[in-house]
Amino acid sequence: MMSLDTVKRVVIKIGSSSLTSRHGEISRRKLEKLVDQVVQLKDQGHEVLLVSSGAVAAGYRKLGCLERPSSLPEKQAAASIGQGLLMEAYSELFLSHGYVTSQILITRNDFSDEARYNNVRNTTSILLERGIVPIVNENDTVTVDRLKFGDNDTLSAKVAGLVNADLLIILSDIDGLYDDNPHNNQDAKLLRTVDKITPEIEAAAGGSGSSVGTGGMKSKIEAVKIANASGIPTFLGKAGVSNILDDAVQNKAKGTYFTCAEGALNLNHKEQWIAFNSGPEGEITVDEQGKKEILENSESLLPTHVYSVEGTFQSKSVVRISDLNGEAIGLGIVNYSSEDLTLCRDLEALEAKEAAVKFEDLVCHKEVITPIKI
Ligand SMILES: Nc1ncnc2c1ncn2[C@@H]1O[C@H](COP(=O)(O)OP(=O)(O)O)[C@@H](O)[C@H]1O
Numbered sequence: 001m002m003s004l005d006t007v008k009r010v011v012i013k014i015g016s017s018s019l020t021s022r023h024g025e026i027s028r029r030k031l032e033k034l035v036d037q038v039v040q041l042k043d044q045g046h047e048v049l050l051v052s053s054g055a056v057a058a059g060y061r062k063l064g065c066l067e068r069p070s071s072l073p074e075k076q077a078a079a080s081i082g083q084g085l086l087m088e089a090y091s092e093l094f095l096s097h098g099y100v101t102s103q104i105l106i107t108r109n110d111f112s113d114e115a116r117y118n119n120v121r122n123t124t125s126i127l128l129e130r131g132i133v134p135i136v137n138e139n140d141t142v143t144v145d146r147l148k149f150g151d152n153d154t155l156s157a158k159v160a161g162l163v164n165a166d167l168l169i170i171l172s173d174i175d176g177l178y179d180d181n182p183h184n185n186q187d188a189k190l191l192r193t194v195d196k197i198t199p200e201i202e203a204a205a206g207g208s209g210s211s212v213g214t215g216g217m218k219s220k221i222e223a224v225k226i227a228n229a230s231g232i233p234t235f236l237g238k239a240g241v242s243n244i245l246d247d248a249v250q251n252k253a254k255g256t257y258f259t260c261a262e263g264a265l266n267l268n269h270k271e272q273w274i275a276f277n278s279g280p281e282g283e284i285t286v287d288e289q290g291k292k293e294i295l296e297n298s299e300s301l302l303p304t305h306v307y308s309v310e311g312t313f314q315s316k317s318v319v320r321i322s323d324l325n326g327e328a329i330g331l332g333i334v335n336y337s338s339e340d341l342t343l344c345r346d347l348e349a350l351e352a353k354e355a356a357v358k359f360e361d362l363v364c365h366k367e368v369i370t371p372i373k374i
């Protein structure tokens with residue numbers, strides 16, 4: 001069993017399906033239950049950051065929709081009404097126990113900009129150290145569809161990495177990961193411990209079973225991959241079960257523990273930002289020798305091994321490095337602009353020796369750079 005002895009800082013993600021009634025509206029009773037359990041952790045001295053969905057669910061009725069809308073403008077308008085209502089409810093409930101909450105709304109753009117990303121870390125650190133409960137959601141109202149995190153599962157994992165959480169807890173409408181979607185297969189079995197995300201695990205994870213949930217088990221597995229690569233174990237369990245949060249930090253809850261025991265990468269903050277948040281601005285394709293140099297030297301290669309340069313980028317931008325088969329080799333910060341790189345690629349080999357292409361903070365782990373979309 002993994003050791004959770006020193007769990008101090010916990011990020012908890014709760015999905016829409018766990019906060020809503022059968023009709024898809026926010027359930028006050030469910031919110032109260034959640035807050036009571038978070039308060040229990042706070043009283044024990046844990047620092048807690050909550051990633052809460054529910055803005056659309058809390059707002060769509062007041063927008064005049066009879067059911068949860070599916071068009072983007074209506075969802076955004078509903079979120080604009082619902083986010084305030086959700087925060088009002090959280091604030092009132094936590095204050096009744098003596099705890100102050102704060103609201104943090106994030107877009108993917110905020111995280112792709114390194115300065116803003118680091119700034120969110122500084123802000124959340126102060127809030128957590130001072131005993132506040134930050135409540136994070138995607139800033140749904142202003143986010144353009146193609147730039148959305150889309151689901152709060154991956155957002156919670158990125159936030160957990162950002163704040164150096166000791167444990168990520170994802171609460172859902174299901175009591176863990178099964179070896180097949182239990183809504184389709186009654187014989188599906190609960191997996192209590194997962195040390196590594198294998199292709200079998202990925203295949204078992206299906207989409208959402210409800211009309212309010214967004215990413216289903218698929219996005220939870222993506223989240224686990226991000227958290228595990230950042231060295232953070234993750235627990236997945238059912239919201240509303242009594243004592244679930246307290247039991248989860250004590251490693252005795254019913255659910256799935258993703259231990260990150262096998263092949264934990266422990267990416268540092270800079271690497272996490274490059275791998276999961278930066279969004280590469282271009283792509284450099286290298287030949288076989290270039291690939292070898294990168295994988296062996298880990299950071300530089302001769303420009304003559306650059307086969308092609310795609311995109312327009314400045315020096316110090318994050319680029320994706322691929323081999324001749326189009327397979328990703330790594331992501332890193334390149335020392336040349338796309339224009340200079342094209343120029344020095346065409347230099348004579350001797351001169352080119354002086355002009356080595358260098359990559360700072362190169363992330364080459366296949367499990368991080370290939371399957372996780374950026
Ligand atoms: N292998 C699996 N194990 C458990 N649940 C699964 C699996 N594959 C798909 N699911 C579905 O994922 C759902 C949880 O995700 P989702 O509906 O997005 O909830 P949330 O609102 O908590 O994010 C479950 O109710 C279930 O229908």
Ligand SMILES: N[C@@H](CCC(=O)OP(=O)(O)O)C(=O)O
Pocket residue numbers: 014015016017052053054055056057079137138140150151152153212213214215216
């Ligand atoms: N940001 C949206 C929720 C998006 C989301 O991830 O929902 P879910 O899959 O229920 O956690 C909202 O607050 O309504």
